Amino acid sequence: MTPPRPTPRTRGRDDRAQTTIDFAVGAGVFLVVVAFVFAFAGQLLVPFTDAERAPTADRFADSLAGGVLGQADEPAVLDAECTAAFFATVQDGDTPPSRCAFGAGSTASAVLGTDARVNVTVEERPPDGDVVVLATPSGPRTLATPSAPTATQSVTVARRFVRLDGRSYRLVVRVW
Template identity: 45%
Template sequence: MRFWRDSRRTERRDGSGPTTRRDARAQTTIDFAIGAGVFLLAVAFVIAFIPSMLSPFAGGGQEDTVVADRVASNLVGGVLSAPETPYRVDGECAAVFFGASVMGDFDCGFDPDAVTVNERVGVSSRVNLHITIDGDRSGDGIERLCWDNAERRVVEADASGCDVRFEAGQSPPTDTGSVVVAWRAVSLAGETGQLEVRVW
């Protein structure tokens, strides 16, 4: 521990000449405690908040987070796209997944005869799911995507040829704090889109 000494020359009270007074000052226990406390608070902040900022999830419990992540990964890794080209969603597979009639040559990673979205992704019916695909095809912002049956192409939901919206499952509750969201950036019909899976 280092000490700093300050020597000052002062006059004696009797006026007989100068004398030397030494004042000693050192780091105290309180100074150390404050410094350690600030450091521990900074470490606690990093541990508590940084992982949630970097994670591709929002809200919810641990089990819901695992389900949302698994469903999103499966959808972009082989259910809606070929296993050799993950994250490149096939427009016709997506259309059938969200409710369009089965195309002539069906070769996607799910059973088109499955009635519910839970059956198509292999999740228990007790789990509440909501799956969507959004994108910006017209350059005026992110919107829900849709399938045009007549032209067999992906359009935005507000387009005149929108027949099957890329949206399936139950409507999420208004209490968003109980909903876990996992999302993946995908390529769909040559443009960037976003697949979102909500679980609660």
């Protein structure tokens, strides 16, 4: 006669298939997956948080390069007097020439018609690759609006290549 097969009620503790090592490995894998989700889930949404500012920065760069700092019939060619007056107006409150598309005492935000914080810079890129911020002929003043974002603020940047006095420059618009 053969002995009876053990039933679930008659099995002993030593007959279980799960061991302490199996449990530890499973719990470790679970904790690693949970840590990965918490670490990277926030980064998955970052491209969508600045979605409203990206078109705004592009629109401002197009507006400045296409007519505010130059003539509408010659996009991306900046008028030297209007460009210098734009930065002087923003910094010192000087009066721009009448042909320019902005008035005295204007800020970059007022010229662009926005409540957003805006920083505009015109940069020269010489052949050696170092960026030089363009200085106005009247002195060492840089062609950049005075406000600048802090290192902790999220900034959207739009760039346009423009011509000024026959030379190539980069118009950089930062919105935050």
